[in-house]
Amino acid sequence: MTAIALTVSNRILQAFFGSVGGLSRTFWFLWSGALINRIGSFVMPMLAVYLTKERGLSIVEAGSVVSLFGLGGLSSVQLAGVLADRLGRRATMLVSLVTSAGSMLALGFAVTAPQLMVAAFALGFTASIYSPASQAMLADVVPPADRQRAFGLLYWAINLGFAIAAVLGGQLARWSFTGLFIVDACSTLVTALVIFCNVPETKPAEAPQAKAEGTFLAPFFDVAFLPFLLVHLLLVLVFFQFQVALPADLQSKGFGSAELGIVMALNGVLIVALQPWATRRTHGWRRSRILALAALCVGFGFGLNAFAEGLPVFMASVAIWTMGEVLMAPANASIVADLSPAHMRGRYQGAFSVIWALGVTLGPWLSGKIITATSTRTLWFGCVVVGSAAALGHLLLGRARLARLQALNVEGARD
Numbered sequence: 001m002t003a004i005a006l007t008v009s010n011r012i013l014q015a016f017f018g019s020v021g022g023l024s025r026t027f028w029f030l031w032s033g034a035l036i037n038r039i040g041s042f043v044m045p046m047l048a049v050y051l052t053k054e055r056g057l058s059i060v061e062a063g064s065v066v067s068l069f070g071l072g073g074l075s076s077v078q079l080a081g082v083l084a085d086r087l088g089r090r091a092t093m094l095v096s097l098v099t100s101a102g103s104m105l106a107l108g109f110a111v112t113a114p115q116l117m118v119a120a121f122a123l124g125f126t127a128s129i130y131s132p133a134s135q136a137m138l139a140d141v142v143p144p145a146d147r148q149r150a151f152g153l154l155y156w157a158i159n160l161g162f163a164i165a166a167v168l169g170g171q172l173a174r175w176s177f178t179g180l181f182i183v184d185a186c187s188t189l190v191t192a193l194v195i196f197c198n199v200p201e202t203k204p205a206e207a208p209q210a211k212a213e214g215t216f217l218a219p220f221f222d223v224a225f226l227p228f229l230l231v232h233l234l235l236v237l238v239f240f241q242f243q244v245a246l247p248a249d250l251q252s253k254g255f256g257s258a259e260l261g262i263v264m265a266l267n268g269v270l271i272v273a274l275q276p277w278a279t280r281r282t283h284g285w286r287r288s289r290i291l292a293l294a295a296l297c298v299g300f301g302f303g304l305n306a307f308a309e310g311l312p313v314f315m316a317s318v319a320i321w322t323m324g325e326v327l328m329a330p331a332n333a334s335i336v337a338d339l340s341p342a343h344m345r346g347r348y349q350g351a352f353s354v355i356w357a358l359g360v361t362l363g364p365w366l367s368g369k370i371i372t373a374t375s376t377r378t379l380w381f382g383c384v385v386v387g388s389a390a391a392l393g394h395l396l397l398g399r400a401r402l403a404r405l406q407a408l409n410v411e412g413a414r415d
Contacts, residue, residue: 023150024141029198030134031157033191037097038161040187042169042180043104048247048364049257051116054177061113063244063368065120070240070360072124077132077357081350082216084133085343089140090201092346096129097192101185103127108181128357132349139337139345140202148287149279151333156275163268166261174258204342218344219351224401225339229355231393232332235295236359237366238383238390239325241302242267245367249305249376250314263314270322278326287331288398292391294331297324299387306380338405 043050047069051062083092103126107119142150172179219225242264250260282290301321308314332352340348370379 023146023153026141026199026202027138027150029194030138031154033194033199034134034154035157035161036194037187037191038158039164040184040190041162041165042172043107043184044243046169046177046180046257046260048244049251049260050177050180052251053257055111055113055116057113057116059244059248060368060372063364065113065116066243066364067361068117069120069124070357070362070364072121072126073128073357074124074354074361075121076125077128077353078216078347078350080129080353081132081136081346081348083129084136084346084349085203088201088203089133089137089346090195090199092133093130093137093195093199094192096126096133097188097195100126100130101188101192104181104185104188108178108185124357124360128353131353132346135333135337135349135352136340136345137199137202139340139349140204144334144338147337148330148334151337152275152279152330155329155333156272159268159271159275161268163265163272166265166268169261171258171261216347219340219348222339225348225351227393227397228335228339228401229351231390231397232352233355233358234386234390234393235298235328236356237363238298238302238386239321240359240363241367241379241383242321243360243367244364245371245376245379246305246314248367248371249308252376253309255311259311263311263318266315266318267322267325270319271326274323274326278323279330282327282331286398286402287335288394288401290327290331291394294324294326294328295387295391295394297321297327297387299324299384299390302387303380303384306377335401339401 047066048062051057051065052059057065080092080096083095100123103119103123107116107123110116110119138150138154139147169180172183220229246263247260250263298321301317301319301324304313304317304320308317336348336352337345367379370382
């Protein structure tokens, strides 16, 4: 049955991407696990609505709870990278999946604001352990020439699942918000079963000098890597405005959870539709240019919300910033994999995940503060400014990054 499922998946992907050959069996089980997990990921797109509608929190309190989810991730991702390098990718992934399922249930049954905050932090801490290990495993089993394509395929699977989850989640929320948390936890445990039964350990043998070189914070002292992280931080602060600011803007204009589900589902649907085209169209482009274009799409996409009154403009906004997401995800992931020494892949992926966790932590908090102090429209105009700054930063850093990749003799280096 497993072989049949992989064959069917491969045929479907060939219809979208063309050739998907050359990727290992381990990669395809990672791909399948990601798809299963995201199909059941109902909670995060609906969390802000759940907190305000079902638990009676204010927009500032809801932003704080979502930010604590990000803070939990921020607290764990670098540790997760070290665990992936020291204990192994597979063990780290399984620990994350099992503990995050429990944390999801705790969040679903929390009632008071303090309980919600503790559970959100625990969920962020446990769930974020998974990504550095899985990304390091992908880099272990996929050669440099195929990494951008492989990360594109993985991101496509994640967002296919997200699109399905957003539509189903919006409808399920009308019946039972508690059901969202239960189904989400169950899908996480199914993913753990897939990994446990089918995915081997891939951690490279550690070189004799690796322990001396591989310190906990080594990626943050890498002069070629740190500027890339800082520029990316600007972009993720804009990107995570979809978690609190976008639902708040929709609610203020009379839209409910079903409409939010439709708007957020568009993000996943467009990624599913556009990722194959974008992967083929940008093949051979310098990644610094891809990331600059992505930053402009994200900044101006969210900026369009300043003029939104009805669903069509909100949906146009989603379409624009989704194109930015489509462009940046595979390029970013392949850059991190290429810049990482083999024995520190987990730590470098952890450092990159720290930036995403900062975005989840600070983005919703800034949303609440800026909207309360000024207006949602001011926030959207600020997204344009910050996105433009990130685009300029990526263009300026491209040549330095290319020199580093060439020094490392990374096959087919381009930036």
